Amino acid sequence: MSTAIEVHDLRKTFGRTVALDGLDLQVATGEIHGFLGPNGAGKSTTLRILLGLLRADSGAATLLGGDPWRDVESLHRRLAYVPGDVALWPNLTGGEVIDVLARLRGGIDEKRRAAMIERFDLDPTKKGRSYSKGNRQKVALVAALSSDVELLLLDEPTSGLDPLMEAVFSDVVREFRQGGGTVLLSSHILSEVERLCDRVSIIREGRNVESGTLGELRHLARTTVGATLSRPVDATQLSMISGVSDVVVTGEHISCTVGSDDLGRLLEVLGTHGIIALTSAPPTLEELFMEQYRATPAASA
């Protein structure tokens, strides 16, 4: 499997602010890679380094086999970028912006341009200043998808889209991958990540916290277990089991959380106390991310 983006130990500071603090990121060719992290984690800085707008202080970044700072011209023919906050020229129409950006990237695929305008339901004759946030994003998306590229860098591209357009976006991105394209998608919309991404990387304070498929990440998170028992159990006895914590005992009812690897052992112990009722809730995506976002880098390292 070849790599579209390979970032190793990337560091970038702005004055006294450390934006990236040894970031690692691998995106395989042909995958949709979710790029997640709390606000200010360094997602946009990473994308801007990959675009050659910022120069990294140290570390290595390889994009489609090239150096993002030096090989701007050859690399940018092969990728398209959609920023989260799209600013358009106030006196150019959406259609003009699409043409200009796609043509300067290396060429317009007329059929795709027309199809994308149709699917995103965009009025290309309006001036930039009169578009809403969502419509500005549509202009940027159509511009990105109207030329023939191998890689899409998307920085929260759907934050202003309505659910209908989000669905169109998902379809379009999936089709792009089916055609062999690679996508790096920074997003806060978890359902979108779950629907689309093959793998995700979570970053926090400029460092990589976790990478993997969603299944793998789920595996790392804790399951909440609740049980009603026929014979009461001692709270300390449960806490002794490795991987179990947050134990609460109220009469015959207990609840606790447990890591996926230790679930079996917990059930064995509970079994000896006669289980009357049992609930086991795997972490929701939301819990998963909350946990990762909050985790101190030291604890997760």
Place this chain on the structure above:
Amino acid sequence: MTAGVRSAPHPSGGGLTGTPSLLRLAARRDRVLIPASAVGLAGFVALSAQATFALFPDLGSAQASMAPTLSNPALLAMYGPISSLGIDSIATFKSVLLGAVFLALLAYVVVRRHTRTEEEAGRLELLGAGVVGRRAALAAAVLLGTLAVVLTVVLTVVWAIAVGLDAAGSVALGVSWLVTGLSWIGVTAVAAQLTSSTRGTAAWSLGALAVAFLLRAVGDTAAGDSPARFLSWLSPLGWGVKVSPYGANRYWVLVLGLALYSVLVAGAFALLERRDLGAGVLPSRAGDERSSIRSAGGLTLRLARGTVVGWTIAYLVLGLVLGSIAASVETFVDSPQVADMLRAMGGDAGSIVDIYFSTELHFAAVGAAALAIALVTRMHTEETTTRAEALLATRVRRVEWAVGHVVLAVLSSAAVMVITSVVAGVVRGVATGDVGGEVGRLVGAALSTLPAVWVVLAVAVLLYGAVPRFTGLSWAALIVFLLLGEFGGLLDLPNWLVNLSPFAHLPAMPGGTIDWAPLVALVVVAGVLSGAGVAALRRRDFG
């Protein structure tokens, strides 16, 4: 639409609810700009007057030194006629009208900042969602602008009297400035309603200022019996001059200023009622679906088109005005003393008409440098609005993008100078019967000013490339160059200081001889500075 529906949006407070809080917010945001401008403008009058007093021990020597200025119609076009031959009048000759223009600019900046700029940025929407009436923002902007103008005027009058200028005349100076300052509060308030963009507001308000200036320039330089003298009365800047501080002291002109202010402000509120938030009264039309732009340079040109066209029209009009004023220049003075004086002043300068054209073309070159700065600093706007990011994510390289802006600035500033000189040459040539000759001389003279324009342009490129947050200082540099040129002699500043201005090294053309060494030096300096700027841009972080 029923009456009930129409009155519904303003159930109470006349739409002015929240004006005091908006005014406080606006005043807080301008807490440096307004006091600094007030002190700057007041000091400009008081200190230059003080310097004049110190320089000339008696009235006779002052009058003698002013004679060349007073007989140069180009300077009369710039500064207006002198109000009297008294020492106070001489000491404030250059600061009355120029100060009024700066005060009009301050009024424009304050009003635009808190109306259209806020609306375009969407911040007004944020405020409008709170308990803020529909008219509150405009009311707060007009009030703050008025406060800024009044504060500046009061400080100026007090300071002027303190340095020993005549009290009655100083009050008249205040009246003169009030008239222009208040007028541009009104003009800008209306402009902000008409257009739906900050740039559009700038074009209307500053365009009106330019027209007002030209009207009074023509009126003030017209011969005594010419009907053209009436043109000064059509211009609020002309009114400011007609107050004639330290001369006739016509206080009553204030009535004209107040009337225009009231009408325009009332008009702005009426226009506000007729439009939606974010829109202008003039409709924003649907545009083309397709674009034929194929290069970064093409996009740069397309985006700057409005600016370049506007300046081209302005310089075309300027050429017409310059060419026609030349006819009355010869009739101005034809005494042998003046002829002697001119020879002494200009060295090898030719006729009084030559000196007139040379002076005016140097002023026009300062304007062309302003155009160059405006075009170069668009890069900074593009960068801070992140629009450039989208462009630089395509295969367009930074250097290519920057060079496109520089080339556009070089060509546009040259074009406006050529246009103004060709038009002036044709108009003058028709009068003298030698169109070809006049056009040739004037175009040559206009071209000889370009090296100084390029140095200013290069300063802007260097600032933007190396320290983008200081890009705005290129405007300060241009103002300093202008003031060094205009006041260097008056304030008796040392030569090395005056020579910092690239405009100080321009030859006196037409009529004079060209010394190529300083021109070549200017071109080299411009090349080095802009090269360094582009190189710095290539290396730095973008955005």
